[in-house]
Amino acid sequence: MATTATVAAVSGLSPAGARASESTRTTGVSARENPRRIDTHQHVVPPFYAKWLESRGITAGGLPIPDWSVEGALDLMDSNGIETGILSVSTPGVHIGNDAEARVKAKEVNEFCAEVVDKHPGRFGFFATLTLPDVAGAVEQAEYALTALKADGVVLLANVRGTYLGAPEWDPLMETLNRHRATVFVHPSELPTPPVDGIPPYAADFLLDTTRAALNLAKRGCLERYPELKIILSHAGGFLPYAAERMARVCSDDGSTERGIERLRKFYFDTALSSSPYALPALLAFAKPENITFGSDWPYANKERSSHFTGLLDTFDLSDSERVAICRANALRMFPRLV
Template sequence: MTFPARIDVHQHIVPPIWAETLAAHGLDSGGWAIPAWSPTDAIAMMDRQGIATGVLSVTAPGVHLGNDAQARDLARAVNEYGAEVVRDHPGRFGHFASVPLPDVDAALAETTHALDTLGADGVVLMSNAHGRYLGDPDFEPLWAEIDRRGATVFVHPAQPPMPLLPGTPAPLADYVFDTTRTALNLVLNGVMSRYPNMRVILSHGGGFLPYAAYRFSGLTSTVVDRDRDREAEDILRDLKRFYFDTALSASPSALPALLAFAEPGHVLYGSDWPFAPENAGTYYNHYLETYPDYAPGQAEAIDRGNAEALFPRLVR
C-alpha cells in the first residue's frame, strides 16, 4: 500500500481523564497496562500502516467503574475529548462515543448528546456491563433508540464476570470468549431480529463466532424468543447480521474462516492500536495484503469500501 487508504474501525484513544480515573481506582484493561497515547503518535503509526482514518474508541473497562454519577461525568468528558481530537484533525479521525451502561437512562442521554451535538460516528459498548450482557432485557430502550437512528455500534470485549486465568491477561483469551458470548446473547434474545436498522461491529473477527456459528445454530434448532419459535436458519441469519473487524484476526487460520462466514461487505479493517503493538499490526497487514483467495475487489473493500458504506462522511 503506497498511500494511506485504510479506515481503521478498531483504534483506541486514551483520554487523560480516563487514564487518570482508572489509575485512581487501581484498574487497567483486564490485566493489560494502559499505554501512552497522543494524536501525533497515532497519526505517525497510521501513516506507517497505510491508515487514512482511525475511528477511535475507549477500550475496556469502559467508563462505568461502579458509580452511576461518576460514570455519567466520565462518559461526557471522554466523549468531549474524542470530539475535540476529531475536530483538530479533519479526516484523520472519527470516534465512537462511550455510554455508561448499565445505567440505561444515562446511556440514552449520552447517546443523544454524542450523536446530535458531538457528531460521533456511533457508540461503543463493552461486551458486558458489570456482568450483564448486551441482550439483557433492561437494555432494550437503548437498542430501540440506536435502531431508530440507524446508528452503528462497536462492541468491544471486556473481562467476563469470572476470575482471570492465572498469569493470563483478559485480552489473551477472555476477550474473544466474551465477544462471542455477548453476540450469541444478542441473537438468542432477539435483539438482532427486532432491530434491523442498526449495524453492530464485533471486535477481533467476532471472537470465535465465525468458527462456531453453525454449531450455535445447529444446537439451537428451536429457541423460544418472546413467544415465538426460532429455527436454525433464523439464528444463522441473525448471526450473519454482524460486522467484523480484522484486529488481531487476519491470520492464516482465522481470516479464511471469517471470510467464509461473513456476509459480503461485513468485514472491516481494524488495528487495535495502541493496546496491540504496532508490530502486530505489521504482521496482520502483511497477511491481509498477501492473502491469495480474495474475491475480486474484496481486499480493497476490507481496507476502505465497507467502512465507507457504514460511515458515508468518510467517502472520498
C-alpha cells in the same frame, strides 16, 4: 475465501463509494500499495482518563493502560495506510461503580474525541462512550453524542459486571440507538468470573466475551427488533465464525441451524488481531463480504504487533476488490461522511 466481485457488488456501495477501485485502475496503484484504510477498531486513551484509571489501579483486561497521543496515532496510521481511524475507549469504559461519576467521565471523553476529530479533518471519527449499566445515563449521553457531537456511533462493552448485551433491561438504549440508525461497536471486557492463573483476560477471555454477547443479542431477537443498527463485533467476532454451525440453534427463533446462521450473519466483523492465515479463512467463509472491516487495535496492540497483523492481511490471497472492500469500502457504507 469470499467470492471475487466488483467493489460495488462486494461492498454494496454507490458508484461514488467505489471510487477507490476506479483510482486503482486509472493510476496503476494497487489496493495493497495504497489501501486508504478506515480503521474501525482504533482506541483512544485521553490522558485524563488514563490517570483516572491508574489512580484506581485498573488495567484493561490485564493490559497496562497505554500511552496515547494524536501524534502516535497518526504515526501508526501513516505507517499502515490508514486514512481514518474511528476512535473508541476500550474496557473498562467509564462505569466503575458510580452512575454520577460515569456520566461526567463519559461526557468528558466524548467531548475530547469530538475535539480531536474537529482538529484533524478526515483523519479521525469516534464511537461515543456510554454509561451502562446506567441505562438512563447511556440514553442521555447517546442522544448528546450522536446529535451535538456528531459521533460516528457508539461503543458498548460485551458485558458489564455479568449483564450481557441483549439484556431486556437495556432495551431502552437499543431503541434509542435504532432510532438514530447507529453503528454499534462491541468491544469485549473481562468475563464475570476469575481468570485462569497466568492467562490474562485479553488472551482468550475477550474472544469468549464477544461470542457470548453476539449469541445473546441474536437469541433475544435484537437483530430483528432493531434492524437499523449495524453491529460490529471485535476481533472477527471472537469464536463466532469458527463455531457458528455448532452455536446456531442456540440463537435460532425456530430451533433450526439455518435460522441461527441467518441471524448471526447479520453482524459485522473487524479484522483486529484476526488477520492470520488461520483466522481469516473462517471469517471470510462465514461473514457476508460486505460486513468485514479493518481494525488495528492500536495502542493496546502496540505499533509492532498491530503492523504485524496488518502485514498478514496484506499478504493474504485476496482480490483487489475484496481488499478494497475490507480496508475501506465496507466502512464507507457505515460512515458516508468520509466519502
